[in-house]
Amino acid sequence: MQPRTIRNVLAASVALGLAVTGMASADPVDDELIIDGDLKIVTQAPAPEHLQDVMDTIWSGWHFREDDTRAMQMDDFDNPGMIFVDRGLDRWNASMGTEDKSCASCHEGPESMKGLRAVTPRVDEATGKVMSIEDYVNDCVTTRMGAEALGMTSAPMKDLLALISMQSRGEIVNVAIDGPAAPFWEQGKEMYYTRYGQLEMSCANCHEDNYGLNIRSDHLSQGQINGFPVYRLKDAGLVTARQRFVGCVRDTRAETFGSGSDEFKALELYVASRGNGLAVEGVSVRH
Amino acid sequence: MANDVKPRVRVPKSAKAGESIVLKTLISHPMETGLRKDSSGAVIPRAIINRFTCEVAGKMVLDMTLEPAISTNPYIEFEAVIEEAGDIKFTWYDDDGSVYEDVKPITIA
Amino acid sequence: MKLSRREALVLAIGSVAAAAIPMTAYAAVEEAIATFTGGAAVGDAGVTLTAPEIAENGNTVPVSVSAPGATSILIVAAGNPTPGVCQFNFGEAAGAQAASTRMRLATTQDVIAIAKMADGSFARASSEVKVTIGGCGG
Numbered sequence: 001m002q003p004r005t006i007r008n009v010l011a012a013s014v015a016l017g018l019a020v021t022g023m024a025s026a027d028p029v030d031d032e033l034i035i036d037g038d039l040k041i042v043t044q045a046p047a048p049e050h051l052q053d054v055m056d057t058i059w060s061g062w063h064f065r066e067d068d069t070r071a072m073q074m075d076d077f078d079n080p081g082m083i084f085v086d087r088g089l090d091r092w093n094a095s096m097g098t099e100d101k102s103c104a105s106c107h108e109g110p111e112s113m114k115g116l117r118a119v120t121p122r123v124d125e126a127t128g129k130v131m132s133i134e135d136y137v138n139d140c141v142t143t144r145m146g147a148e149a150l151g152m153t154s155a156p157m158k159d160l161l162a163l164i165s166m167q168s169r170g171e172i173v174n175v176a177i178d179g180p181a182a183p184f185w186e187q188g189k190e191m192y193y194t195r196y197g198q199l200e201m202s203c204a205n206c207h208e209d210n211y212g213l214n215i216r217s218d219h220l221s222q223g224q225i226n227g228f229p230v231y232r233l234k235d236a237g238l239v240t241a242r243q244r245f246v247g248c249v250r251d252t253r254a255e256t257f258g259s260g261s262d263e264f265k266a267l268e269l270y271v272a273s274r275g276n277g278l279a280v281e282g283v284s285v286r287h
Numbered sequence: 288m289a290n291d292v293k294p295r296v297r298v299p300k301s302a303k304a305g306e307s308i309v310l311k312t313l314i315s316h317p318m319e320t321g322l323r324k325d326s327s328g329a330v331i332p333r334a335i336i337n338r339f340t341c342e343v344a345g346k347m348v349l350d351m352t353l354e355p356a357i358s359t360n361p362y363i364e365f366e367a368v369i370e371e372a373g374d375i376k377f378t379w380y381d382d383d384g385s386v387y388e389d390v391k392p393i394t395i396a
Numbered sequence: 397m398k399l400s401r402r403e404a405l406v407l408a409i410g411s412v413a414a415a416a417i418p419m420t421a422y423a424a425v426e427e428a429i430a431t432f433t434g435g436a437a438v439g440d441a442g443v444t445l446t447a448p449e450i451a452e453n454g455n456t457v458p459v460s461v462s463a464p465g466a467t468s469i470l471i472v473a474a475g476n477p478t479p480g481v482c483q484f485n486f487g488e489a490a491g492a493q494a495a496s497t498r499m500r501l502a503t504t505q506d507v508i509a510i511a512k513m514a515d516g517s518f519a520r521a522s523s524e525v526k527v528t529i530g531g532c533g534g
Contacts, residue, residue, distance in 0.1 A: 065452065066448070066450060066451075066452045067448075068448050068451075068452070068458050069452055072458075077295070077297045077311045077313070078311070078362075080313060080360050080362065080456075082295070082313075083293055083295060083313060083315045083360060084315075086293055086295065087291060087293055087315070155291065216528075216529055217528035217529055218528070218529075233452065233453040233455055233456035234453045234455050234456075235455075236358060236359030236360060236455055236456060237359070287452035287453040307491030307492060308491060309491075320500075322477055322478075342487075342489070343489045344489075346487060346488050346489035347487025347488060347489060347490075348486075348487050348489045348490050348491075349484060349485070349486060349487060349490060349495065350485040350487060351482055351483065351484050351485065351495070352482060352483040352485075353482050354478065354480035354481055354482055355478065355500075356473055356476055356478070356480065356481040356482075356499050356500045356501075357481065357482055357497060357498070357499055357500070358455060358456045358457075358497075358498040358499060358500055359455070359456075361497065361498070362496075362497055362498045363495065363496070363497050364460075364495065364496040364497070365484070365490070365491075365492075365494065365495040365496070366490065366491030366492040366494060367489055367490065367491045368489050368490070368491045370489075
């Protein structure tokens with residue numbers, strides 16, 4: 001891990017008005033994520049090239065959680081997020097809209113989605129738009145199924161997201177940052193380092209400058225999104241990356257962007273690329 | 288009935304006669320405590336699963352009483368002795384009178 | 397169910413107030429236990445309670461109990477607005493007098509397990525769980 005300067009820590013604690021506590025417990029927990037005894041998930045990796053001037057190693061948020069929380073993700077039955085994967089499969093097979101089609105009508109089994117979670121968000125060549133899994137789902141729902149778009153953070157959307165994300169579990173995140181993605185990636189990067197809200201905090205203030213330290217009693221992670229959607233113990237439900245962005249920006253006491261906004265699409269693309277090299281976790285467990 | 292209630296159980300496919308096996312259950316349910324208020328200040332009525340039972344071949348394994356302090360999506364893990372092949376029956380009782388059931392067969396290896 | 401930060405604070409403040417007048421909370425806990433034991437004496441050996449020393453979030457705290465030879469085990473959270481958590485009654489096909497679940501804890505507090513043994517005696521174990529307050533979002 002990169003050493004942090006005292007100045008950084010002090011600046012952050014003044015900005016937060018909060019105690020950022022000692023360096024003693026600063027490191028991510030040294031542990032291996034192996035699910036059901038046989039599926040090894042890559043949760044630490046060398047930083048992708050575009051990050052190498054700011055950190056050496058990227059870590060899944062799993063390494064920053066307590067023992068009980070980490071253990072819950074090591075067994076698919078103990079992971080409460082799997083309920084939503086089951087529900088997602090029911091929804092996958094259920095017809096909707098004026099065309100009376102289900103996801104399965106065109107795509108057959110959900111395994112046809114294998115790999116998608118590892119490379120999204122990505123720019124659609126035909127339309128030039130940034131597409132996350134949620135955007136693909138709503139594209140199908142509205143244009144092929146003849147139904148109203150699902151809410152970005154609605155239960156049906158999150159159930160399908162969980163199901164689709166699971167199909168890529170263990171695959172290494174490899175989000176494109178060049179070519180048509182480049183302008184969106186630059187926009188997302190700009191946002192990552194922009195201070196928002198009355199607290200004037202950027203993503204980087206916590207997740208790049210101070211990861212590993214505590215914000216109150218919360219162990220700050222690198223803010224990686226390879227584990228999303230997550231089953232969050234606090235909410236006892238699924239949380240998507242977009243919802244987390246809304247939450248973080250709100251916590252800076254800012255008017256936040258919408259979960260479906262172009263701004264957060266660009267930010268999601270950029271933040272996903274900071275995790276290039278980590279594995280998709282399917283549905284993770286966080287506090 | 289609460290929306291989207293979905294039980295999950297984990298049962299081994301087989302056991303040796305007389306073996307004690309671990310059973311795990313999870314059911315999607317909000318477990319509304321009855322202590323919270325909505326944005327208009329009105330109390331949100333309590334709506335929980337208040338009882339869970341598990342029977343093996345008609346014999347009781349566990350009869351559990353749940354209070355509002357049990358987390359959303361209740362998780363329960365326990366052990367059962369399997370004497371012979373048969374059905375393991377799991378039943379959850381909702382405050383609203385709904386009953387959710389799941390049955391898994393087990394064989395003797 | 398999700399507790400907002402404000403609701404969690406209200407719960408926390410409530411528990412501080414309860415600590416200031418310990419008789420009230422104490423009485424509710426003692427009443428829950430007495431209902432289970434019928435007022436019988438409670439020993440301190442024979443039941444094991446396993447809960448985390450530090451819970452990252454009070455909404456989902458794993459807890460396990462085990463009491464070989466017990467017919468029932470009661471779990472009580474002494475610092476919650478209502479102390480009851482659950483009661484496990486073991487039947488003839490139980491493989492062990494042991495079970496695990498996940499519970500809500502409003503604040504740092506003692507969790508208590510009382511086992512009723514087959515011979516009618518009772519045993520008690522307790523464990524303090526520290527519930528941490530999260531980051532800027534609470």
